[in-house]
Amino acid sequence: MESLRLQTSSIVWWLCIASIVVVLVIYGNSDAPIGPSDSESDSPVSFLIPIIQLRSKVITTSATPSVSDDHKIVISSSNHPTPRLLPNQTPPSEVPKPKRKWRRDQSELEEGLARARSSIRRAAAAAASGDPNRSSAPTGHDVVPHGAVYRNPRAFHQSYLEMERKFKVYVYSEGDLPITHDGPCKDIYSIEGRFIHEMETGAEAGRFRTKNPKEAHVYFMPFSVTWMVKYLYKPLSYNLTPLREYVSDYVRLVSEKYPFWNRTSGADHFMLACHDWAPNASAGNPFLYNTSIRVLCNANTSEGFRPQKDVSLPEIYLYGGNVSSKLISPPPPNSPRPYLAFFAGGLHGPIRPILLDHWKGRDKSLRVFEYLPKTLDYDSMMLESKFCLCPSGHEVASPRIVEAIYSECVPVIISEHYALPFSDVLRWEAFSINVEVSKIERLKEILEAVPEEKYRWLKENLKVVRKHFELNHPAKRFDVFHMIMHSVWLRRINLRVA
Structure with a gap:
């Protein structure tokens, strides 16, 4: 009888191990990055976002992030130096351990993103095996992208649909007018204010914006660098310190009030600005500069812009607030x-x-x-x-x-x-x-x-x-507002918060 019990225990033990292995294989496959593997060439491929991959996990520890030479986002538990700090800056304090409830909520978010990655990858594979211009089945009013202007129309379409279904953005309410929650809506930097207004009050943005920060995939900091220059900068001084200090204070405010910045050191946060000095202003916080998603018109790769994590913003000059007739x-x-x-x-x-x-x-x-x-x-x-x-x-x-x-x-x-x-x-x-x-x-x-x-x-x-x-008011599907959102979505979908 004792021998039988031992044999039964052994069988149960091996069945458990086998089940775990199967689950890991399935989950690992669905959570694979979109794009070529690390063993492949770094040259662009023809589907979706070839330059951004799920290269590493972002984990919640007391470590500080570093950005390696090939711009991979890395947060690990030890043996990593702090990011580049500006003069008179110090690293943030230790990140507190997340509560169990948050870990469960975060796990559900990441599982949803893993499923989205898997569906996009299947769409890309289907296009590779057949007609690359053939897209997913339209959904009634859907306009299916097609043509030579797209790297892979089918993968883009599937990614766009996944974004519409899942993507949630939390907009911080902190900050006072006019520098936050406002921006220019005419002239050369018009896209900066138009995006902020659409994100905060636009009807179409309602599908993305959430009032519950715990269900958000990314967090938007709605400050305007153009208005910083207007209200904080002393003309002809060439002193950009007030801009950097404002950004530093804003990040400090939201990081002390909420747990979301600290748990990833800002990797799932984004800012948007079109002014030429936006990259310099973002340097007010080293984690914002090195780790966060910066949506910038001044997308100069020789001056710190990293396509793997940052988003290039088209500059749209609206004379008097409108496109020329x-x-x-x-x-x-x-x-x-x-x-x-x-x-x-x-x-x-x-x-x-x-x-x-x-x-x-x-x-x-x-x-x-x-x-x-x-x-x-x-x-x-x-x-x-x-x-x-x-x-x-x-x-x-x-x-x-x-x-x-x-x-x-x-x-x-x-x-x-x-x-x-x-x-x-x-x-x-x-x-x-x-x-x-x-x-x-x-x-x-x-x-x-x-x-x-x-x-x-x-x-x-x-x-x-x-x-x-095209800048539309209200925003329309596939217009510039939605393309910006899709670019942020791509960078978030390839960043795993563990």
Whole structure:
């Protein structure tokens, strides 16, 4: 009898072990990162977000995060240095251990994201085995993305649907007007204020925003760097310390009042700003700079912007708060465009002086101006040109890119170290031309060498991609607000909080 009991116990023991192994295999497969494995090449692949992967777990310990040379987000229990600190800064205090209830809630959130990753990966695999432009089944009013402008339309569509079903954002209520909960809604930095207002009061944003921070996937800090510059910066002082101090104080406020920042050192938090000085302002907290998701127009990879965790924000210039009436409905495709290329703008930054030195007033078909003559209209010139030159100014981003898309004038991007917006899902080579700074003197030769068939293809693709760069009020599916949200969603879905 004793022998029988021992045999029974042994069998039960081995069955338990086998069950655990099976569960681990299944969960491990569903929780795998979207994108190539670490053993594969780092070169981009053709589906979803090739540059961001679930490379490591973010765990709640008293350790401080570090960002390695290849920009992986790492938080571990020991043997990792603190992140880069600015002068007079100290690391935050130890992170308290999470309560059991929070761990259970967090586990449910992560399991939901694991299922989303799995469904997106299946959609990508299905596209790879068949027609890459075939997408998931539409859901009534659904508009299924298709065409050459997408890296993988099917994977993007599935990811977008998963975002609509699951993604929850908590917006911090802390902070006073005008620097928080407000921002510019017209002029060059308009997208900053438009996003904040849409996130806080927009009807469409209601599907994403949650009043319960415990069910949120990410946390939004609604401060405006543009308004910081307006209200805190002393003109001509070039002293950005007040901006950094404000950001530092804001992070300290929410981290002391809530447990959410401390449990991941800000890895599931995001800020959004379009002002050129936004990266500098974000340096007010080293974890915000190194670990959090920064949604920035100034997406310069040589100045700390990391596409693996940060989001490139398109710069949209709204004169008087609206898109020019001439750009709302571009002329028919067969309308003449007599000029090869067009640019008008000041001598800002290192690239534009080179462009104007070679081409200003030198060619009747390649129209380059520093100041546009009063007899010419800027919008009309774009509508009459085949290509619109978009050189960087003081910073890498340029509102001319979006203006060119609106006018169906093929953007010619002349920049260095610029991470283009929505590159996770969009193939910029399908609707724009890239010209290296070193080849500016050959600009006319390069543009004239573009075959007519390719030019028409690029121009046709601008019509497809336009909706992703439109600012609507209220927001509409697949517009720029939703594309920004999708970019944040991708970075969160590939970050596992354990």
